[in-house]
Amino acid sequence: MSPVPQPTSLAEEVVSALRAVVGAGSAALHEPSFGGNEWLYVKECLDSSFVSSVGKFVDRFESELASYTGAKHVVAVVNGTAALHIALKMAGVRIDDEVLIPALTFVATANAVSYCGATPHLVDSEESTLGMDAAKLRAHLVSQTEQRAGLCVNRATGRIIRAMVPMHAFGHPVDLDGLLAVAKDFNITMVEDAAESLGSYYRGRHTGTFGLFGTLSFNGNKTITTGGGGAILTNDPELARMARHLTTTAKVPHRWEFVHDEVGYNYRMPNINAALGCAQLEQIDGFLNSKRTLFERYRNAFAAVPGVKMLKEPSDCHSNYWLQALLLEESIAEQRDDILAATNDAGLMTRPAWALMSCLAPFRQCPSMSLEGAESLARRLINLPSSAFLSNRKANPP
């Protein structure tokens, strides 16, 4: 007598679908690959003895990032948070200002606003991009703000809304046309948090090059890594000069004198980290192709699993697919934690979206619009193992 087939849980189906793509064994959420000139360049850097914030790899990394993204100027810094801090400061964000940020983001976006003494003002997300909902933001600003002397003022708090920081979540470009129109109509400066979107394009143009500034991250979990690192992008030569000055302790160039003309920061990227970055950037096309292949393989594997779908790039956009994301239907959202537990128990690292900024103690009291979209996404998103090399792993037979 053959055994009665047991009903399979959704969590088990998700584990099976993942196994069909990534094969046996464990899989981290995102690991880098060092199969290029990493060792060569790092050794060259050590041999030169220039390992710190002066050196040719920093110049080269900046120049190659400019070529790659199309930004006219790039300033390499210690991490994406530092990049955002300086970009916001240079965008004029001051104590007691408000800055529009998505509720659905990594905490660095909100922290950088706090470092300027300003307050995040939380914006809802749309499902197609995960990013700021331009139509909803416009309606919110119409009803809640007024223009005073060419500035957008939150009527409830009396504070100036100085900047907006759209973030391209998991690498998917936000609705930049919609948000740029809001920024223009309400006199709000845009700084793009492109920490997750190196290699992502909106209507053919690289993310991070639409705002006054864009910022990148090269943390160990990103598409390319420098260990720790980030960059400020801008098309304005004077702003680039100021960013370089501010991130280099605001030291006035002189043959021997140590004079600093404002409160500056020790934020420049060390040369040894830039050496790693140069080698990584050479391989980015391969990484991006692999991540796109991985997305297709996940999409095929999950096609037969009811109630879930893989999040795909928005129309007219090219996404880097930095973190692969599975979206559950609302009706099965309550099974999210079972899926997280089953997958992590199986050695397949998954995680939910970040806790919304509106749920974190330091930002709970921040001004906010209603966040139905972000709240729904936060209940339903699951990030899957996303390392580029997973697309080549020998998978289990289907």
Added chain:
Amino acid sequence: MSPVPQPTSLAEEVVSALRAVVGAGSAALHEPSFGGNEWLYVKECLDSSFVSSVGKFVDRFESELASYTGAKHVVAVVNGTAALHIALKMAGVRIDDEVLIPALTFVATANAVSYCGATPHLVDSEESTLGMDAAKLRAHLVSQTEQRAGLCVNRATGRIIRAMVPMHAFGHPVDLDGLLAVAKDFNITMVEDAAESLGSYYRGRHTGTFGLFGTLSFNGNKTITTGGGGAILTNDPELARMARHLTTTAKVPHRWEFVHDEVGYNYRMPNINAALGCAQLEQIDGFLNSKRTLFERYRNAFAAVPGVKMLKEPSDCHSNYWLQALLLEESIAEQRDDILAATNDAGLMTRPAWALMSCLAPFRQCPSMSLEGAESLARRLINLPSSAFLSNRKANPP
């Protein structure tokens, strides 16, 4: 007929004395040496793919720094400025506080105070240590402050003087006994800026372990380097835990959730930089011996030059001789810039002390005691080429 001997200028004599020690060719102010396991460890780090803020070299570097300095806990961070920022924040420095710092210091000491929203309060230096003058500070506090509810309040500004940050300039330990007594008597918390003094001891105990916190720097120009890096030292396990939390975006540990319970910082040292640090720290005894030898050789070479002397370690102290310093007599201080020009023209990199904080635009209005000592030192100090390997260079015949 033999030519009439030309009178030799002081600047020429200084160049000759330098040449007698460092030989022909150029000499930078301070370059690192990578003659140990740097390649091995960095390669091991790359091979492991853990290059970012998680990894065994970070743990190992922290543990070995703790052994070396005698601090019970060490938290490795991106640089010395970040270390100081977090140490001051955890020492309770808040908006509108004042913090005592030496006028004669690198700008990072003052910047870190500013990041907390506090104001530097400038302290004079004594010639024997270059550091804060404890007797003069005590007299200043007696006349200018009063105790209110167990706090030291500046009567002129009404602000709380929350902390003091003695800095061990060029590696020479300050008068810690004197300053600790002032800190105790006036209810002021001490945070030691030991950025320049890894390997320096005050009465047999490592600098940076006397205050509530101490901070180190591993910038490319320091005794040992990690490219960019720093560390927070403390003997208090709970403060160490908090420092680790704050520097890791204040993320609450969880298998998959991203919850952050306060405004945190992205300040942890990447693993690849820590790998370099582990290799460098293994060689520190050799570096320190070489730097001491270099000091002796400079002292001999300058013994015959009138009006100048090499700055030596304070009594009861063991200095790392990080930056060698020549001190001019006041009567010839006006020749300092001629000496700087002649030596730099000769490819021998020298520099004066930092511009005093009281001379920098962002700190010109800060509260201050009279600064005769620091002003005199700033007129008369010249740092000489100080790389450890210079002690082994083949020098010119005397």
